[in-house]
Amino acid sequence: MNKFRFQRSQLCIPYGMFLVCFVLAPLIVIIYYAFTDGEGQFTLENLMGFFSSPNTIGTLAYSLGVAVATTGICLMLAYPIAYILARSSIRHRSVVLMIFVMPMWINFTLRITALKEILTMIEGNLAYHPFLNTLIGMTYDFLPFMILPIYTTLLKLDGSLLEAAADLGADAVHTFLKVTLPLSVPGIISGIVMVFLPSMTNYVVLDMLYNSTYIMGSLIGAYFSAYDWHNGSMIALILLMIILVFTLFTNRYADEDAGSSRGGVLG
């Protein structure tokens, strides 16, 4: 009789099944729908349609604009906060950090509804400033995701490197520009990845702020609610490609820096 022998590789089976069911299969379905028409025939029309329609191209451009602006604003706000928190010697550092990060723990719907009420109070009618409201909503939502990775990187920064810079003649400004900033790039990259990608697709923020503008996410949502799986899938696929390219690009930097900071830890 063949005795059952347990092997470590068998532990992978559940994960493998999960991947097949929830990653691979949906992907195949999306690809299938993206390249077929209503009769199930292969077609490139969905692809052509996306790039020939000023509506979709405009939405793509607008989404990119929103994402870039949101990421930029988040970075501008988050870096000083993270820097002050990480480098200062205030006593209850973790408490202060918690205050900044706490919105993450509050229900998303509740947060945005509260924001909507406040903005309505200030602006009267939210429809007048759609782009501004989008930015405010996105920034409010994603700021903690930018603060945390930068804070963590700065916290790990070896204080003796800053002393070494001062020792070699650098003043505070040069020390920041030549040592602190370059060494916090991995944190900045993770922050950008965490903010840029969701802010291209998270149309719920827009919806809840009674926004009439469209980002990529809203486009997919619109097609799907009209039961147009084919065009919706094609947009999803295109978005996936954009994200893939973006991730590969940022990974190159993140990898390099991760490598060098590892060297720093050893050294």
Next chain:
Amino acid sequence: MERNTAKENIIELKHISRTFDDGFRVVDDFNLTVQRGEFVTFLGPSGCGKTTTLRMIAGFDKPTEGELLLSGEDIRDLPPNKRPINTVFQRYALFPHLNVFENVAFGLKLKKLPKADIVKKVKKALEMVDLEDFEDRGIQTLSGGQQQRIAIARAIVNEPEILLLDEPLGALDLKMRKEMQLELKGMHEKLGITFIYVTHDQEEALTMSDKIVVMSEGKIQQIGTPEDIYNEPKNAFVADFIGESNIFSGIMTGKCRVRFCGAEFECVDDVEHGTMIDAVVRPEDVTITSPDRGIIRGTVTSVIFKGVHYEIAVQSGKNEIVVQSTRKAEPNTVVGLCIEPEGIHIMLAENTINRIETGVDKEYRLQFLGGILNCDMTAIIPGSSYSTDGSLVDAHGDVIEPDRIRVIVSVKPEDITMSDDKEAGILRGHIINLIYKGDHYSYVVRTEEDEDFIVSDEYLWNMDDYVSLLIPMDKFHYAIKK
């Protein structure tokens, strides 16, 4: 390269003290003058304040009191980037995002030197540390020893007036460390700049320095050349820290005569008759002879082969004497020991208070030479109290184990009186030494427990008198040993 031989003071530390925010005095009244071109080493155990002192010279830390003069000018308030001083950090602190060239050129670029000059100087500095052609390498691809060399190159390329080195060889293995010691020494001679070096390794300090500053608990214990420090240690701490040594407490019994270990020796230090002293004897200065020819006699308790020599421990009475000898001795044999007068270094005893280290029994009663001293343990250990089950707890409520408590019991010589009534006192012993001190006699009484007590008394007793010692309970002082 020429060496600047002019005896010019480059840096002076005058009454420098540094107190941390919590009130801990990490450096206490530090006074030192360093001459241009000297190789000075701060030597001491960890936590002795040597690194803090170095950081104050570098400018990373500010003295709470005192003056810090560089070539006669006060630099107390000068930030580190304005000081002509560079540091080789303990763990190198090389910039991981820059390559070797960029690391070494960091200081030069900030000085806005022409590019061609920078390239030339970096090349020269890398040659100095034997790492030519490493310019384009990333820091993380270098070994520990190579990183060490780059850190040195990065500092010396700026041609500082003083180079500070904070335990730079601590992370290297033994063989590499020995190599780097010699290289650093050579580099110092070649460059002619002042080196201030921090280490806890006494051998490293002895090998490299012109001048050693021995530190302990924030205070300078001794400043001197390596030979001075080794041969003429000023106190028991220095003797103990530098090299191996036997330290015995003893007393001067005449001109260049000293008594310790139950025998009288000739010595070369002329200290006043009757002074309490500590005698330092290096293990290599003790010779083993036959029992009848030795000044003291003892039993060999252990013999360890150490390569060049044997390390032999000899028990004589209550004293253990460590001997280094190229000749082997057999354990459990009785041997005689001789010490030449030159091998005995006399240090004045730190104070003449009787101190006895002791512990407590299971009921937290203080043991004292076979008896019990009735005292309140909660008064000795601050913040402690007795819990309901009778165990002692500290301020946080944690139980203090009885065997962890070590108490120093001290009593002043003038608080002890002697009596010939054997039952009157709490201790009994023979007078083994007496000196007339002008208005009183100072006696040394060796008790039955082999403990020496110094007693001041205005009446004359005789040598070898058997006496009992009376000590009033309120004259005992207690201190907890950390």
